Amino acid sequence: MMETVILTIDQKKVEVPKGTSILKAAHTVGIEIPTLCYMDLGDLNIEHKPGGCRVCVVEVQGRRNLAPSCATEVTQGMVINTHSIRVLNARKTVVELILSDHPKDCLTCPKSGNCDLQNMAIKMGIREIHNQDIAEMSTYRMDFSPAIVRDINKCIMCRRCETMCNDFQTVGALSAINRGFMSVVAPAFEMDLEDSTCTYCGQCVAVCPTGALTEVDNTNRLIRDLANPAKTVIVQTAPAVRAALGEMFDLEAGTLVTGKMTAALRRMGFKYIFDTDFAADLTILEEGAELLDRISRHLKGDRSVKLPILTSCCPGWVNFFESQFTDMLDIPSTARSPQQMFGSIAKTYFADKIGVKREDLVVVSIMPCLAKKYECTRDEFKVNGNPDVDYSVSTRELASLIKQANIDFHSLPDEEFDLPMGESSGAGVIFGATGGVIEAAVRTAYELFTRKKLESVDFKALRGMEGIREATLDFDGTPIKIGIAHGLGKARQLLEDIRSGKSQFHAIEIMACPGGCIGGGGQPLHHGNFEILKKRMEAIYREDKNKPIRKSHENPYIIKLYEEFLGKPLSEKSHKLLHTHYVDKRKRIIYI
Amino acid sequence: MSRIKVELKKKDVDTIKEICKSFDNNPGELINVLHKSQHTFGYLPAEIQEVVAIELNVPLAKVYGVVTFYSFFSMVPKGKHPVSICTGTACYVRGAENVLAEFKKELKIDVGETTADGMFSISCLRCVGACGLAPVVMVGDKTYGRVSPEMVKDIIKEYEE
Numbered sequence: 001m002m003e004t005v006i007l008t009i010d011q012k013k014v015e016v017p018k019g020t021s022i023l024k025a026a027h028t029v030g031i032e033i034p035t036l037c038y039m040d041l042g043d044l045n046i047e048h049k050p051g052g053c054r055v056c057v058v059e060v061q062g063r064r065n066l067a068p069s070c071a072t073e074v075t076q077g078m079v080i081n082t083h084s085i086r087v088l089n090a091r092k093t094v095v096e097l098i099l100s101d102h103p104k105d106c107l108t109c110p111k112s113g114n115c116d117l118q119n120m121a122i123k124m125g126i127r128e129i130h131n132q133d134i135a136e137m138s139t140y141r142m143d144f145s146p147a148i149v150r151d152i153n154k155c156i157m158c159r160r161c162e163t164m165c166n167d168f169q170t171v172g173a174l175s176a177i178n179r180g181f182m183s184v185v186a187p188a189f190e191m192d193l194e195d196s197t198c199t200y201c202g203q204c205v206a207v208c209p210t211g212a213l214t215e216v217d218n219t220n221r222l223i224r225d226l227a228n229p230a231k232t233v234i235v236q237t238a239p240a241v242r243a244a245l246g247e248m249f250d251l252e253a254g255t256l257v258t259g260k261m262t263a264a265l266r267r268m269g270f271k272y273i274f275d276t277d278f279a280a281d282l283t284i285l286e287e288g289a290e291l292l293d294r295i296s297r298h299l300k301g302d303r304s305v306k307l308p309i310l311t312s313c314c315p316g317w318v319n320f321f322e323s324q325f326t327d328m329l330d331i332p333s334t335a336r337s338p339q340q341m342f343g344s345i346a347k348t349y350f351a352d353k354i355g356v357k358r359e360d361l362v363v364v365s366i367m368p369c370l371a372k373k374y375e376c377t378r379d380e381f382k383v384n385g386n387p388d389v390d391y392s393v394s395t396r397e398l399a400s401l402i403k404q405a406n407i408d409f410h411s412l413p414d415e416e417f418d419l420p421m422g423e424s425s426g427a428g429v430i431f432g433a434t435g436g437v438i439e440a441a442v443r444t445a446y447e448l449f450t451r452k453k454l455e456s457v458d459f460k461a462l463r464g465m466e467g468i469r470e471a472t473l474d475f476d477g478t479p480i481k482i483g484i485a486h487g488l489g490k491a492r493q494l495l496e497d498i499r500s501g502k503s504q505f506h507a508i509e510i511m512a513c514p515g516g517c518i519g520g521g522g523q524p525l526h527h528g529n530f531e532i533l534k535k536r537m538e539a540i541y542r543e544d545k546n547k548p549i550r551k552s553h554e555n556p557y558i559i560k561l562y563e564e565f566l567g568k569p570l571s572e573k574s575h576k577l578l579h580t581h582y583v584d585k586r587k588r589i590i591y592i
Numbered sequence: 593m594s595r596i597k598v599e600l601k602k603k604d605v606d607t608i609k610e611i612c613k614s615f616d617n618n619p620g621e622l623i624n625v626l627h628k629s630q631h632t633f634g635y636l637p638a639e640i641q642e643v644v645a646i647e648l649n650v651p652l653a654k655v656y657g658v659v660t661f662y663s664f665f666s667m668v669p670k671g672k673h674p675v676s677i678c679t680g681t682a683c684y685v686r687g688a689e690n691v692l693a694e695f696k697k698e699l700k701i702d703v704g705e706t707t708a709d710g711m712f713s714i715s716c717l718r719c720v721g722a723c724g725l726a727p728v729v730m731v732g733d734k735t736y737g738r739v740s741p742e743m744v745k746d747i748i749k750e751y752e753e
Contacts, residue, residue: 171651172650172652172653173651175651175654175657176657176661177657177660179663183661187653188638188645188652188653189656197652
């Protein structure tokens with residue numbers, strides 16, 4: 001039996017297991033103590049309780065000072081008051097002090113309306129800040145990377161970002177630096193994020209309570225382009241967006257809004273509304289062909305073949321191995337991500353079809369991701385300086401744009417994507433959830449490998465929320481070993497096992513964010529609530545199930561694309577337009 | 593943060609690796625490794641921190657975080673005559689801040705910096721156990737007690753060549 005402790009919180013008797021914090025004990029009886037630096041990512045098994053902000057203090061009878069409830073364990077017979085005058089005064093003072101050196105540009109701050117500090121000031125009824133006239137302000141410079149903006153004068157040292165970057169993602173780009181008044185979270189030597197090991201996964205942005213870490217905002221650029229008659233603006237939407245966008249309009253998590261999203265984009269003025277899922281199908285044909293080629297040669301005894309093959313759709317993951325696993329640069333698939341394949345085909349095949357010059361075609365992507373903003377700026381994905389994908393906006397930015405355009409999202413009809421690049425199979429849809437890319441690849445690879453028809457396309461063994469998953473699939477007598485990881489910390493574990501020879505797989509899928517793209521850094525904030533992620537995931541598989549075509553190689557417009565333009569997978573043209581190479585980024589970071 | 597770029601020689605890299613090894617490359621020994629490295633090299637430029645980060649398998653950002661947290665660690669070489677002003681409680685209430693301001697004005701450098709000619713550097717420390725002599729200033733190993741801002745010029749003069 002678990003040992004329990006009985007205590008009193010606000011005159012209520014509470015019984016909780018020994019070792020429970022006061023904060024959590026209070027929660028069990030419906031008493032919500034306000035917090036600021038605290039972060040409980042429940043299912044991710046991360047509880048961040050640095051006890052730094054002191055907003056959650058409570059009065060414990062018989063104790064001299066106030067106790068931070070997030071970091072204080074309950075004891076037998078404790079009598080706690082969570083809202084005595086002393087507590088309220090202390091809390092208010094704490095918030096006032098944090099605000100005293102915080103920039104006051106709330107009205108124009110990108111986090112305005114979605115800021116934990118602002119909400120706390122409202123909750124505490126802060127109406128003035130004492131001694132504001134003599135308060136010193138910190139003067140760190142702004143840091144603009146291609147995906148993330150750092151304005152660390154707004155850093156309140158909750159250090160949530162540090163927990164995500166170091167403990168969860170094991171990227172190690174951010175750390176608390178300096179001391180006392182000057183302390184903030186920053187990369188080593190206060191270098192630009194761009195020069196650090198940052199992967200732009202955006203998990204830091206997703207948890208930052210203030211405007212210290214935000215995404216690069218492309219909404220104004222998009223509005224300008226849409227208003228420019230000389231430009232043809234087309235859009236692609238990633239699968240995870242449709243499973244989460246509804247949350248920004250108060251719909252329940254897991255509501256699919258594919259049709260409404262398409263309608264909204266059409267009303268905003270995009271010329272063609274396309275689907276990244278089309279390019280996901282294309283990715284499967286290229287990556288699948290590469291996978292089969294490597295496996296067949298390997299089975300025939302060709303020892304020069306490197307296995308496992310690693311997926312390469314996730315730009316956060318690509319950045320991760322380019323800076324941290326540089327000895328393994330030849331293992332990932334050379335296939336570009338669906339975003340980039342889309343851009344490449346849009347600015348060649350499709351531009352020719354509609355007779356628009358490359359320079360006059362603006363390709364915008366709607367992504368659940370911040371790393372995609374960086375990915376489309378990579379030099380490999382430009383032709384004569386013109387990028388295949390001009391820029392990427394996040395799910396959150398799209399919601400903001402729809403609101404700015406005064407579109408009543410709820411009353412929109414369900415509309416369809418345009419053709420040809422809006423047609424996709426169910427395999428393309430499931431790219432948005434962890435395990436989805438490899439399942440999509442298997443649906444195609446199985447049929448190509450065995451030359452038999454796949455009866456059941458649902459590979460349930462590949463689905464789920466476990467950080468690392470393994471499955472062995474039967475390819476008509478040949479066992480194929482699959483590995484899956486989501487979250488870069490888990491990816492690191494898996495890669496280290498491969499490096500040491502402990503694990504052997506044929507193919508591995510890796511996604512940088514928890515749950516895959518559905519938990520991406522550009523999605524509506526889920527605050528670590530895995531129930532939300534699970535509902536988004538269910539929505540993705542629901543859309544897959546409802547698609548008449550479930551396998552990428554059966555998408556008629558993909559077949560047509562190969563017939564009319566590309567030839568066959570891994571052809572010379574495919575290599576030029578749909579594949580890429582990776583660079584060792586350590587050289588940029590390391591001086592020696 | 594202004595930074596001095598240093599070209600580490602292979603010999604130096606080996607020395608740092610040796611230091612890390614003497615602590616079993618244990619990430620938990622980061623502070624001790626930095627201590628010993630600073631003792632050996634006199635300061636901790638970015639390049640040394642990078643080698644330590646790689647050897648101990650600790651994020652570089654974290655190494656830098658530790659170096660900037662503890663005032664003992666320095667990223668610039670100390671001057672030939674390091675000036676340390678005690679800003680502990682006793683010295684502080686007896687006017688250490690004014691003494692510090694005078695040193696900064698005379699030497700035209702900030703705390704943690706070194707004069708261009710490499711002669712002087714300024715750092716603050718917390719209590720040398722001579723509170724009866726507050727405010728206290730140390731230059732190298734020599735201690736000066738009851739220092740007033742007016743005395744600063746003469747103290748510096750003692751060391752000018």
